[in-house]
Amino acid sequence: MKSQKIQIDTIRKVFQYIKNYRILLSVSVVLAASTVALTLYVPILIGNAIDYIIGPDNVNFEAVAKILVKIAFAVGITSILEWLMHTINNNITYQVVRDIRKKAFRKIEILPLSYIDSHPHGEIVSRVIADTDQFAEGLLMGFTQLFTGVVTIIGTLIFMLTINVKITFIVVVLTPLSLFVANFIAKSTYSMFKLQSETRGEQTSLIEEMIDNVKIVQAFSYQEEVLRKFDEINRRLEKCSLRAVFFSSLTNPLTRFINSLVYAAVALAGAIAVIGGDVGSSMTVGGLSIFLSYANQYTKPFNEISGVITEMQNAIACAGRIFELIEEKPQIPDAEDAIILEKASGNVLFDNVAFSYVSERPLIRNLNLKVEPGQSVAIVGPTGSGKTTVINLLMRFYDVDSGGIKVEGIDIRDITRNSLRENYGMVLQDTWLKSGTIRENITMGKPEATEEEIIAAAKAAHAHSFIKRLEYGYDTVISEEGGSLSQGQKQLLSIARVMLCLPPMLILDEATSSIDTRTEVKIQEAFARLMQGRTSFIVAHRLSTIREADIILVMKDGDIIEQGTHDELLSQKGFYANLYNSQFEQ
């Protein structure tokens, strides 16, 4: 019941989206109805023509010619109308898809980070791409199919009734048999398909796991063991696939068989009606031809409809997932009277800040910290201790639960997000580059930058020399996630990006590993240059960086457990001192 309510709700929303295409939609419906009517009319015309061709010297050429012209017209018009209908339907479908994607993307841009961080990206992408497609095809195409199907059934019925009631009765009674059979097969194969897809899923995950790590499999000479596991699943899959494939492929022969029964019955009743000259009906050979052609087609719409209905249900489920994304609560918008922060001097204050990602697991409690302009704050601690949380709060990717962060004495929730973020320069450890040219990536924060400014920034970031050596220099296109560039080069590029804007405050995330020493020295220098005279927050791994910081925040399990300068902390002989010394311990 509840799921039904959700379905209805979803359908209501779908109508919202197609509202704009009301007129096109009604044109399409009219076209569909006329196409179907004409298509059904043609066999009648042909039947009539055949009735005028009785035997030697018994052909009414004039009448036949007239009918043939009619057929030609009917066929011509049908084909034009049909093409128009398809085109209109396509257009509606694709435009609705476009509208939905537009909305979804706009939502993505204002979703709170908490949503994006906690949902697998693949899943969100699949909602925007696959679900939308499926929804459009299933629902809109499904709708036209459903509509034409119903019209065909009703039309055929009416046409048949006008010719011969008895034979119509035979068709109407017998055809549902094929539906029944199709339905029966679908139902009984459902569990086979389910088993097949489960087994397939099991196998796929084994394949993914083993092929992804085939090097490790080889390092342990574990191929035979793995193959044995694979074989076991493979054998099961063969068995259940065979069942699923075979039983589902029975639909076609069986329904066709029933069709041929109907066909034979119609032929029998029709032929006898022609000779018998039933009272009240004048059945002719032409009429028989019409019935035979209808009998052939009559079951088709039924079969299609049952397929369409499952498709449509699936489409509604897809639509539900898309709407869920579109209706997701956005981040709290900037207040009407939010302050636009001009160039900050670099006063940052954490006032009794508490924060947690999940409410039952408090993370940061009572964080107090005062940072003067130009000071540097190093955040240290073991992996997973929540160092990046501080970045999330500073940039207002997440909002604090209680307390507040103030920049220049203003709570950051009273500042527009854009102007707050404009005052920070951020270099993250897992550097993200946009697919595009190197230039586009550097000028992200300042699209109007001149060539000289770009080169100057790149030079200051020690990136110029390697960019210069690339085949197309600054116009080199980098693929998604930076592809051909090394981790270190990517980080230099993202430093150049910040170097170009030179905002008053910095957030830096030192790379833990996988950067070669030479590049690392360059990055250090570039960082140092950036930090001159700027308030900076650094998630630090290198002792040299840490030692030189004005304030060190030591984090453990999400808590700030110690706070002070290097010397103060060492003399406390606490966690920091331990951490620091362990590096030299043997």
Added chain:
Amino acid sequence: MKKLLVYLKGHIKESILGPLLKLLEASFELLVPIVIKSIVDIGIGRADKVYIIKMCLILMLLGVVGMVCSVTAQYFAAKASVGFVTKLRRALFKHISYLSYTEIDTLGTSSMITRMTSDMNQVQTGINLTLRLLLRSPFIVFGAMIMAFTVDAKAAFTFVVAIPALFIVVFTIMLLSIPLYKKVQHRLDRVLNSTRENLMGVRVIRAFRLEEKEIEEFDKRNEELTATQKFVGRISALMNPLTYVIINIAIIWLIHIGAIRVSAGVLTQGAVLALYNYMSQILVELIKFANLIISITKAVASANRISAVLDVKSSLIEKESISQNSGSEYAVEFRHVGLKYKNAGGEALTDINFSVRRGEVVGIIGGTGSGKTSLVNLIPRFYDATSGEVIVDGTNVKDYPLKELRDKIGIVPQKAVLFKGSIRENMRWGNNNATDEEIMEAINMAQAGEIVAQKKDGLDFAIEQGGKNLSGGQRQRFTIARALVKKPEILILDDSASALDFATDAALRKALREMPDNPTLFIVSQRTSSIQFADKIVVLDDGEIAGIGKHDELLETCEVYREIYDSQFKKEEK
């Protein structure tokens, strides 16, 4: 692709009988209009009810026999296609798991996974459809034409014109729209990329306030996609109307000729009806055939991709004979070794020359790309040296059977990977017969004892795929333990302590040093602290040895080493 047919062996009977039965069924179907013709001409013509009933019974009989044939054919087709793919899948899986690292690098794991999964399914569907329908549809189309000739040769010429015309229309539209569909796919990919980038790069995009610009770009791509889709839609929407027109023109022509010939007494009314019925049969089959061609094309493309992977030969040539242990005093020797990866511009390793005594601890240090991993990968012969020799236990690695060589060596790769299954199962990768005591011993040595102790199920704790339910550091410790279970003669830690905090790292190093079997130990690291106390430190710089020696010596003599050290320990100078 032909080579794949080998896997059809054992299903030859099915693969031949299936299509044959289908043809039989199609023949019955082709007889139907003739029966109808007899009903009209003889039954109705002579008002012979008994004849009509007899003929209708024949129609039903045709239906029954057709169904039996068809069902049997479906079974054969299903059996052959499923059986074929099952064998092929096994063969490919086995093939992949024995490819050498070089081939794995070239092929890429994600593409191999696609070959194993969606390509296989595509092939299965393709074969199934081929066996069922590939012969049937053309058979009906041409059969209908031939039957028309038996009815009346002159009228049947309409078929000779109509069939090619239909073929041309159907295949022109298909050929036009297939590249366009590819274009649609490409544009869809661009929309998809925009979406994904905005999720992956959300922090950077928001930090640089690019939301508006991104929306603009997305809209542009979205519009482009829609425009192309509409265009393709218009073209493929032509298919139905055009074929409909052609078929009906042909029918009009048939009736026209039929009328003349009936009037002349050459044809009967039933014959005209039969011709009309044959023409109607063609259209349905032709459309089916066009769709079938699309599926088969896809299946052939998939089959070719699978075949391409199967054609890749492992570049490691394995010796069968068991090598003789010479009992060399050195565990590992590198003799002027060079390594150039396939398709790479330059050498990854150049003239590496050093030897390691049994039980020694060797540290390998250098920046990224300096060749540390390449160097250790040569010991278990993951790659073949392109020049020089790698000697393990006095014998060239190329002279060992791979399994024997790799059994001596325990390696802990950079990427800490665990597999779905219990901790115990994972540990047994090192030694299938390891007892719980042995496993725990290794785990304790790898500083992972406390993790096991915390889990309620102990060694039975179920690790999820990829070890997702463990932290990076925990995973790393288990991968070390896994290698230790093997009790290897040579143990290689390839930057395997990067996710460990300093204290754990130090404890681990201490434990390794005190290992009872005293294996030869290679430690690859970026941190000088991890290797500082090694018996021998090999400093790599851009694929070459920049220095070998102990920590103190290297500080004096090796500039690269000093540079690395200084960047991490500036403390002493101050």
